[in-house]
Amino acid sequence: MGIEEKLPSGVLLTSVEKLAGWARARSVWPATFGLACCAIELMMTGGPRHDLARFGMEKTGSTPREADLMIVAGRVSQKMAPVLRQIYDQMPDPKWVISMGVCASSGGMFNNYAIVQGVDHIVPVDIYLPGCPPRPEMLMDAIFKLHDKIMNMKLGPDRDQEITELEEARLSMLPLHVTAGVNGESEL
Amino acid sequence: MTTHVTPGATDAEAEATEGRVYNVAGGDWDQIVTAGDTDRSENEQIVVNMGPQHPSTHGVLRLILTLEGETVAEARASIGYLHTGIEKNLEYRTWTQGTTFVTRADYLMPLYNEAAYCMSVERLLGIEDKLPERARIIRVLMLELNRIASHLGGIGPFGLELGATTIFLQGVRMRENVLDLFELITGLRMNHAFIRPGGVAQDLPQGGLEAIRDFLRKAPRMVHDLRTLIDANPVFIARTRGIAYLDLEGCMALGVTGPMLRATGLPWDLRKSQPYLGYETYEFDAQTTDTCDAYGRYLVRMNEIEQSLRIVRQCVDRLAERNVRSDPVMIADAKIGWPARLSLGPDGMGPSPEHIAHIMGQSMEALIHHFKLVTEGFRVPAGQAYVPIESPKGELGCHVVSDGGTRPYRAHLRDPSFHHLQAVSVLCEGGNLADVIPAIASIDPVIGGVDR
Amino acid sequence: MTQPPGGEVPAEDNGGLPARLGEQRLAASVVRTGMFGANTTGDTSGYGRLQVRKPPPLSSEPPYGGYFDAVAHALGSALQSSGMSFGDAVERVVVEHGEITFHVRRDKLIEVADKLLHDPALRFEICTGVSGVHYPEDTGRELHAVYHMLSITHNRRIRLEVSAPDADPHIPSLTSVYPANNWHERETWDFFGIVFDGHPALTRIEMPDDWRGHPQRKDYPLGGIPVEYRGTKVPPPDERRSYQ
Numbered sequence: 061m062g063i064e065e066k067l068p069s070g071v072l073l074t075s076v077e078k079l080a081g082w083a084r085a086r087s088v089w090p091a092t093f094g095l096a097c098c099a100i101e102l103m104m105t106g107g108p109r110h111d112l113a114r115f116g117m118e119k120t121g122s123t124p125r126e127a128d129l130m131i132v133a134g135r136v137s138q139k140m141a142p143v144l145r146q147i148y149d150q151m152p153d154p155k156w157v158i159s160m161g162v163c164a165s166s167g168g169m170f171n172n173y174a175i176v177q178g179v180d181h182i183v184p185v186d187i188y189l190p191g192c193p194p195r196p197e198m199l200m201d202a203i204f205k206l207h208d209k210i211m212n213m214k215l216g217p218d219r220d221q222e223i224t225e226l227e228e229a230r231l232s233m234l235p236l237h238v239t240a241g242v243n244g245e246s247e248l
Numbered sequence: 249m250t251t252h253v254t255p256g257a258t259d260a261e262a263e264a265t266e267g268r269v270y271n272v273a274g275g276d277w278d279q280i281v282t283a284g285d286t287d288r289s290e291n292e293q294i295v296v297n298m299g300p301q302h303p304s305t306h307g308v309l310r311l312i313l314t315l316e317g318e319t320v321a322e323a324r325a326s327i328g329y330l331h332t333g334i335e336k337n338l339e340y341r342t343w344t345q346g347t348t349f350v351t352r353a354d355y356l357m358p359l360y361n362e363a364a365y366c367m368s369v370e371r372l373l374g375i376e377d378k379l380p381e382r383a384r385i386i387r388v389l390m391l392e393l394n395r396i397a398s399h400l401g402g403i404g405p406f407g408l409e410l411g412a413t414t415i416f417l418q419g420v421r422m423r424e425n426v427l428d429l430f431e432l433i434t435g436l437r438m439n440h441a442f443i444r445p446g447g448v449a450q451d452l453p454q455g456g457l458e459a460i461r462d463f464l465r466k467a468p469r470m471v472h473d474l475r476t477l478i479d480a481n482p483v484f485i486a487r488t489r490g491i492a493y494l495d496l497e498g499c500m501a502l503g504v505t506g507p508m509l510r511a512t513g514l515p516w517d518l519r520k521s522q523p524y525l526g527y528e529t530y531e532f533d534a535q536t537t538d539t540c541d542a543y544g545r546y547l548v549r550m551n552e553i554e555q556s557l558r559i560v561r562q563c564v565d566r567l568a569e570r571n572v573r574s575d576p577v578m579i580a581d582a583k584i585g586w587p588a589r590l591s592l593g594p595d596g597m598g599p600s601p602e603h604i605a606h607i608m609g610q611s612m613e614a615l616i617h618h619f620k621l622v623t624e625g626f627r628v629p630a631g632q633a634y635v636p637i638e639s640p641k642g643e644l645g646c647h648v649v650s651d652g653g654t655r656p657y658r659a660h661l662r663d664p665s666f667h668h669l670q671a672v673s674v675l676c677e678g679g680n681l682a683d684v685i686p687a688i689a690s691i692d693p694v695i696g697g698v699d700r
Numbered sequence: 701m702t703q704p705p706g707g708e709v710p711a712e713d714n715g716g717l718p719a720r721l722g723e724q725r726l727a728a729s730v731v732r733t734g735m736f737g738a739n740t741t742g743d744t745s746g747y748g749r750l751q752v753r754k755p756p757p758l759s760s761e762p763p764y765g766g767y768f769d770a771v772a773h774a775l776g777s778a779l780q781s782s783g784m785s786f787g788d789a790v791e792r793v794v795v796e797h798g799e800i801t802f803h804v805r806r807d808k809l810i811e812v813a814d815k816l817l818h819d820p821a822l823r824f825e826i827c828t829g830v831s832g833v834h835y836p837e838d839t840g841r842e843l844h845a846v847y848h849m850l851s852i853t854h855n856r857r858i859r860l861e862v863s864a865p866d867a868d869p870h871i872p873s874l875t876s877v878y879p880a881n882n883w884h885e886r887e888t889w890d891f892f893g894i895v896f897d898g899h900p901a902l903t904r905i906e907m908p909d910d911w912r913g914h915p916q917r918k919d920y921p922l923g924g925i926p927v928e929y930r931g932t933k934v935p936p937p938d939e940r941r942s943y944q
Contacts, residue, residue, distance in 0.1 A: 093301060095308055096330055096696050097355035097438055100401065104427070104437075107420030122303045137699070139908045140308060140329040143300050166927075169348070171936050173915055173923025174333035174907075193438055328906040333923075336916050340937040371797050500852075503826040503880035514852075521855050624943035630755045633797050634848050634859065636828070647831045647846060651731060652755060654943070658916075660831040662848070667829060670883050699906060 073216060081211040084128070084154065087116040088203075088210070091127030091151060093144065095134025098161035101193040102133045110196035115203065124150040129206070130183070131199075135163035136176045148183045156210065158187045158202055161194055168192060293321060298684075300329045306405065306688060307695030311672070315681060323676035323684065325669050330699040338659045342625030343369055344586060346656055348441040350646070353661050354697030355438060357398040359390050360639040361646075361661065361697075362443040367524065368648040368659075369445040371633040373626075375579055382567070382575035383447035384525050389460075389563035390433070390442065391525075391637075392556040396467075397426040398640040399549045402692040406546065407478070409685050410487055415478060422470040425463055432459055435597060445626075446585040447578035452567070460564050467557055475550060488542040492675040492687035495540045502671050506642025506664055507552070508691065511545040513538035518638035530559050542690035549692075552640070584626045587618040625654040634662075641665050641692055663697035728753040729837050736941050745943070754837060760795040767856050768800040774821035775802075775812070784811060801859040806871050809862055813877045816849060816858075824849035824858065827874065829884040832892035834917045842866040843894050847874070847881075864894060873899040891916035 094102055106112045106120075117129075124130075124147045136144055148157070159179045162168035165188040167177030179185060186209060189202040214222050298311040308329035314322040334353055338346045350365040351358040370376050400423040407415025427437040433456055434440040434449070442449050478484050494504070496512040509516055517534035519527040535551035537544035566572060578585040587607075591600035607615040630652040636645035642664025649658040668691050675687040731754045735747035763769050772793065776786035789808035794801040804812050816824040831846040841863035849858050864871050873896035874881045885896040886905040893914040896902055904911060913920055924936030934940070 092303070096332075097352060099307070100355060100438060103405070104420060104424065107424060108417050109421070109424045120303065124301075135330065135332055137329060137331050138911075139331065139906075140300060143329070147301050167925075169352075170332050170334075170337065171922075171924035171927065172333040172337055173921070174331050177925055195437065328904075328908070331906040333915065336922060337937070340922055371799075374797070500825050501879060503828065503878065505826065516852055521852075522857075631796050632801070632846070632859075633799065634857075636848075636850075636857075643828060643850075645828065645848070647848065649833055652752070653732070658831075658833045662829050662831070666883065666887075667880060670880055 073218060077213070077215045077218065078211075080215060081213055084213075085207040085210040088129045088156075088207070089119050089127050090117055090129045090131050091124045091147065092120045093130050093132045093134075093147065095132070095136065095140065096163070098133035098164070098191075098193040101196060101199065102131060102160065105196035105199050110200060112200070112203075115200075115207075117203070124148075125152065127151055128154065129156050129158065131158045131160050132164040132179045132183075132185075133160040135161075135168060135170055136179050136182070137174050138176060141176050141182055144179065145182050154213070156186045156206055157183050158189060158206060159185045160189045160191075160199060160202070162190050162192050165190060292316070296681075303409070306409075306693055309669070309688070309693065309695055309698070311684065311688075313676075313681065313684065318680050318682075320676050320679055320681060320684060323673050325672045327666075327669065327695070327698050330695050332696075332700060334700045335659055335661065338656045340655065342654050343628060343656060344444055344621075344625060346659065347444050348439075350659070350661065351439050351441050352696065353700045354639075354641070354644075354663060354665065354694045356401045356694045356696075357394050357640055357644075358439050359394040359443055360398075360637065360644055362441065363387060363391060363525075364635060364637050364639075364644050364646040364661070365648070365659065366443050366445045367635040367637065368633045368646045369628060371635055372628045372631055372648060372650050373445065373584060374629070375446065375581065375584065378579055378581070379447060380575045380577060380579065382451075382572050383577045383579075385563050385566050385572065386448050386452065386577060387443055388525050388527065388530070389560060389567070390430075390448075392559045392563070393426055393429060395556045395640045396553050396560075397423050397430075399553050400426070402640070402689070403474070403478075403546065403549060406686070406689040406692075407484075409689055410484070412484070415474075415484075418470075418474050418477060422467070422474065425466065425470075429460060429463055432456060444578075444586055446581070447576070449577075449586065450590045451577045457564055457568060460560065464557060464561055464564070468554075471550070471553060471557070478546070479550075485543060487682075488546060488686050488690070489539070490541050490543075491679065491683045492542045492690050493540050494671060494675060498671075498674060502668075502674065504642070504668055504671060506639070506668070507545050507548040508642070508668060508671075510534065510536045510548050511538075512536075512540045518636060518643060522636075524635070524637060530562050532556075532559050542686045545690045545692075549640075582614070582617045583621075587614070587621055627652060627654055636662070639664060641694070641697070642668060661697070661700055663700065665691070665693035665695070665697040666700075669693050669698055726753075728756060730754075731837055735943060757792070758794045758796065759792045762793075764793065764795045764800060766798075767854070768795060768858075771800070771822065771856060771858055772802075774819060775815060778815040778819040778822065779811070782811065782815075784808065799857070799859060801861050803861045803863070806862045806864055809860075810872050810874065810877060812860070813847075813874050817877055822851065823853040824851040824856070826850040826852065827878040827881055830874075830881060830888045832888040832894055832916070834892055836866075836918045838863075840865050843869050843871075843892055845871050845888060845894055869893055870895050870897050872897050873902075875899055890914065893917065 092102060106118055112118055130148060130151060159165045163170060163175065164179045167175050176182065187202045187206050189198060191198050294315045296313045296315055298313065300308040300310045310326040310329065312324045312326060313320050334349050337349050341349065346365060347362050350361045353361045400419045404416045404419025430440065431437050433452055434442040494508065496514055499509045499512055505516065513536050515534040515536050520534050532555045535548050535555060537547050589600045589603050590597055607618050628650040630650055632647065632649040634645050634647045636643045644664055645662045647660040647662060648656060651657040671691065672688060676684045730751045732752040733750065734743040735750050736743040736745045762772065764772065779786055779789055789812050790802050790804055792803040816822050828848045828850060833844040833846060835842055835844065843864045843866065845862045847860040849860065862871050871894055873885055875885065876898065883905060885899050886902060888894050889896060889902050890904045890906050891914055907915065922936060922938035926933040926935050
């Protein structure tokens with residue numbers, strides 16, 4: 061990302077951002093991290109009926125070194141967690157993560173010793189996609205939302221500012237207002 | 249670079265490595281070369297880790313191969329990367345809720361997991377012969393459709409792993425049609441939780457039979473297309489004929505069942521030898537070839553798809569018969585059978601309005617049964633049972649132990665993929681590295697079932 | 701066909717009249733109390749003093765029915781030819797739900813398995829695997845290993861059950877007779893802590909190599925975290941209260 065750091069802020073950067081965003085979003089290569097049932101739905105999304113190839117995504121980066129997007133499809137067990145992190149680390153920037161299915165997003169129905177309760181314990185997730193398993197159409201919707209996010213991603217100093225703003229917004233976010241409930245507000 | 253031994257390495261792995269193991273994780277190329285130069289022996293062996301994340305290993309299977317050039321000297325499979333604790337989870341859920349867990353073990357054949365579990369529970373309950381006929385026929389129908397989907401889900405990725413994406417796309421095209429039927433009947437494309445102890449969750453919807461008949465009209469053409477593509481394909485044959493040979497003696501020594509066993513010529517099919525769910529009344533043939541190799545196993549699976557279509561046709565005809573048409577699909581015993589007839593309403597799927605009216609307005613007893621069944625669940629008498637069925641991968645069974653309560657005391661899924669993966673060493677050693685892929689694909693393991 | 705083992709039947713047999721059965725039942729150990737499964741707060745179900753006792757161990761007398769007698773007879777004669785009697789090797793036979801279970805003594809297990817595989821009248825070629833069960837209240841016999849055998853030649857199925865105490869969780873490994881039990885025994889070791897003597901490489905197979913504990917034992921928690929939802933927290937399944 062050397063060139064991004066050298067770009068000045070301003071109108072020129074905005075045009076470059078648009079071009080870069082459009083180029084990145086139109087050919088995202090997924091490093092399919094297909095683990096369990098969601099992997100089957102992921103495969104079916106690449107099939108003839110719901111065709112991921114129309115979005116430039118049929119070339120799965122078989123090696124993480126040439127992949128942009130990691131779709132964590134399926135339940136991540138304790139044994140698999142370090143492998144997941146290693147694959148994520150091997151992907152070059154810019155990279156995004158979709159956690160597909162409830163098991164990847166939050167542990168799903170398996171609230172036990174063997175499953176990591178949400179892959180965001182291990183990698184930063186951009187899009188959470190619920191479903192057990194999510195339909196191919198749902199996965200495509202998640203991918204579109206990610207494309208939106210990629211297209212509007214800023215570069216260089218604009219990006220730094222965006223990150224700072226997002227962090228501040230998160231830190232000052234109020235918890236869900238609780239009017240009733242067993243534990244009351246203090247538990248949050 | 250020095251010898252690298254993983255902490256906690258097993259004896260098996262230590263045996264597998266003769267000579268130095270190079271842990272290459274970046275670094276100076278010169279270092280690696282000089283390290284190798286100091287200790288170069290005649291037959292240099294490399295240990296290659298086809299790690300859990302790999303596009304060609306059917307899921308998160310880790311293979312540790314010791315290679316001499318292109319020949320595989322030793323092949324070990326390391327599993328557990330998808331262990332979910334399904335069996336332990338079952339001990340904290342009621343018997344009916346167990347279906348939703350068990351269904352996600354082997355996710356390419358979810359209805360088989362459910363059927364094995366539910367049939368074991370039914371044996372403990374003693375209601376095996378009290379299932380309504382319609383429930384039995386629907387079970388057979390769904391199981392055979394799942395067999396087709398599972399075989400296609402094996403053959404498709406088989407082609408993909410060999411590099412033939414067209415096989416994958418054709419297989420997926422047909423599999424989508426089967427998944428459409430599943431969605432129509434059970435509500436979900438996968439992991440249905442449809443077969444429950446006592447029967448099935450709900451009856452076929454309006455137009456269900458017609459949709460299945462429509463599929464049966466299109467299916468032979470699609471199977472024919474697949475066969476034209478694969479059966480006589482010289483590349484496919486070159487990559488699978490004579491590969492991964494395991495004859496009858498080997499299969500018996502390793503306890504292999506299913507298509508692998510039938511590819512050796514022995515027509516052992518539990519649907520024929522120890523029939524269940526009325527399979528003895530259906531007309532179909534157990535398919536065998538006698539080549540004992542990966543190509544033979546593929547042929548067995550393709551033939552089984554055609555036989556399954558035959559069975560589905562017979563099921564559809566039976567379901568339309570007058571004396572079966574209005575049968576219930578759940579056992580009549582109100583203390584066991586899941587109470588609510590589900591139906592689609594304005595806010596989604598839920599108990600049908602008739603059922604709500606019945607329990608709220610008409611019958612106190614029905615209300616009590618509904619309440620007790622949903623909150624507490626039914627009680628299963630103490631004992632243990634094991635009912636094996638012929639799944640697309642082999643013999644699948646669920647060993648269920650009950651202590652008389654509302655939760656399983658222990659439920660163990662005997663999964664065929666787990667058992668057959670032990671044969672990886674036998675199939676791959678001595679062959680080429682490139683033959684490891686078709687060998688594993690011909691076992692057709694599904695790692696969800698292996699690790700549970 | 702099934703009745704409690706000899707030790708618990710009183711000298712004068714009332715034929716199972718309620719009074720006698722009550723005494724037998726009270727002698728069994730308590731497995732569960734209450735109906736709510738609540739161990740943190742009080743049991744408000746109204747069934748707090750309910751005690752569920754362990755059912756007595758079953759034992760069947762011959763004739764067992766079907767092909768079970770042929771199997772038992774053939775096993776007996778095969779064992780006799782190597783100097784062991786049927787009663788030496790098999791503690792108990794249980795026939796229920798159309799299935800037969802031979803409770804085998806663990807030191808005789810390999811001999812029994814060998815005969816099952818090789819004897820022409822038995823020929824149980826396939827052992828479909830080992831399933832472990834942990835009965836913590838069955839003192840002295842907490843860990844059970846269950847083997848299901850299939851005979852393709854004769855189209856038969858039987859089950860073998862072996863028990864070992866927690867203090868000495870050793871069971872001989874069947875890998876010398878049925879090599880395909882390899883991974884099954886590793887899995888049972890991984891989940892229950894049963895050590896299979898004679899196994900070539902008894903290591904963890906499903907859990908990570910450095911995991912501590914044996915997850916599917918009854919004294920191992922399910923794990924899991926409380927789930928936060930709309931301002932309240934739902935505890936994991938093994939800590940919830942629910943009707944049992």
